[in-house]
Amino acid sequence: MITDARVLRTGFVPREVEHRDAEVTHLTEILKPLIDGDPADTTLLLGPSGAGKTCLAKYTAEQLRQEVLDVEYQYVNCWQNFTEYRALYRLLDGLGTTVDIHRQSTPRDELYERLRNYDGPPCVVILDEADQLEDKSLLYHLHELPQFSMLLIANRERELFASADERLTSRLTGSERVRFDRYSADELVSIMDARVKWGLEEGVISQDQLATIADAAAGDARVALSILRTAARQAHQNYADEIAxxxxETSMPEARAERHEKDVETLTPHQRTLYEIIEEHEEISPSDLYEEYKERIDDPKTDRTVRNYLSKMDQYDVIEAAGASRNRTYRSVSETFGNLEER
DNA sequence: GCTCCACGGGAAGGATAGGCTT
DNA sequence: AAGCCTATCCTTCCCGTGGAGC
Structure with missing residues (x-):
């Protein structure tokens, strides 16, 4: 059934990127100065999730590295490393300059000093989900350093600039942009088809079935591949010859919920209580939510802290905050699952 | 208008953790 | 081994803002 599990994984970068020729050309053009050892402009990759931003960034950087020996690239996921310190550490770690740094108690300035003194080959820094960075100073500092060329990945420009100060904004407004649209159903089918050829035995899945998956994924390649992977794994475990x-059908909700569940697991007991209350009510006003939370838990946190939790959980899509000011309600996301469009 | 409610920024202080010095 | 130092992270307190409903 499964001949190569790697190609179905989410982080996999295929040998050829499909249906993104224009974007590849554009990005390659932007990175061209690196071939002569000159820095490239900071670039924003914008578009909905699952549109191929991350894949294409890695792909183009890798291509460049193979063409020009003297180029490095580093990938940092800012969703996982959302503080300035962690993202910075992650980057230095990738560059192999953290050998003698021991996690904490090394001043941030010291880390920046290392970055400044980096004398390896020019480096392309891919900051994925850059809008998730709480503090955008890292972007500012990196922008100043000629050894590093930044690729910033975000859904929307507005979100990326939301918490940026003026000097950063003014610096970034001039940067290059590569925009991504959702994939069409046909494109998704051919993307999956390519992976199926590499990763699965022949004839285990039909074109019609791929089309069904493509439909359900609504233009999101990540969701499509996740459904495909889940279904294949299931068939594999049942020793089936083909995917039923x-x-x-059963893989669809599972695949969509995959990320969601992973996020729920990371919640603290307090956050989890909030989550459960919201799940039970499906929709609840802030004051009711807080009252109920206070009843259920022994030493409740203050309302301000709870607000911090809620906004974080909203960002992580664990819950949804709807409406502003007086008519704000919190609701469970499973209610609105059908459309993952926005965000 | 005014009031209520909720949001979220910022400052301050505590908890925590690791390195360095003695 | 103990104590100090310095960093982040979390929580709380304070407060300005802004929309909804009267």
């Missing part, structure tokens, strides 16, 4: 339609 039912397997695809």
């Amino acid at each position: 339609d039912e397997a695809i």
Whole structure:
């Protein structure tokens, strides 16, 4: 059934990127100065999730590295490393200059000093989900350093600039942009098809089935591949020769919820209580939510702290905050699952 | 208008953790 | 081994802002 599990994984970068020729050309053009050892402009990659931003960034950087020996690239996911310190550490770690740095108690300035003194080959820094960075100073500092060329990945420009101060904004407004649209159903099918050829035995899944998955994924390649992977894994465990339609059906909600569940697991007991209350009510006003929270838990946190939790959980899509000011309500996301469009 | 409610920024202080010095 | 130092992270307190409803 499964011949190569790697190609179905989310982080996999294929040998050829499909349906993104224009974007690849554009990005390659932007990075061209690196071939002569000159810095490239900071570039924003914008578009909805699953549109191929991350994949294409890695792909183009890798291509460049193979063409020009003297170029490095580093990938940092800012969703996972959302503080300035962690993202910075992650970057230095990738560059191999953290050998003698021991996690904490090394001043931030010291880390920046290392970055400044970096004398390796020019480096392309891919900051994925850059809008998730709480503090954008890292972007500012990196922008100043000629050894580093930044690729910033975000859904929307507005979100990226939301918490940026003026000097950063003015610096970034002039930068290059590569925009991504959602994939069409046909494109998704051919993307999956390519992976199926590499990763699965012949004839385990039909074109019709791929089309069904593509439909359900609504233009999001990550979701499509996740459904495909889940269905294939299921068939594999059942020693089936081919993937059944039912397997695809059951994989859909599972694949969509995959990320969601992973996020729920990381919640603290306090946050989890909030989450459960919201799940039970499906929709609840802030004051009711807080009252109920206070009843359920022994030493409740202050309302301000709870607000911090809630906004974080909203960002992580664990819950949804709807409406502003007086008519704000919190609701469970499973209610609105059908459309993952926005965000 | 005014009031209520909720949001979220910022400052301050505590907890925590690791390195360095003695 | 103990104590000091310095960093982040979390929580709380204070407060300005802004929309909804009267």
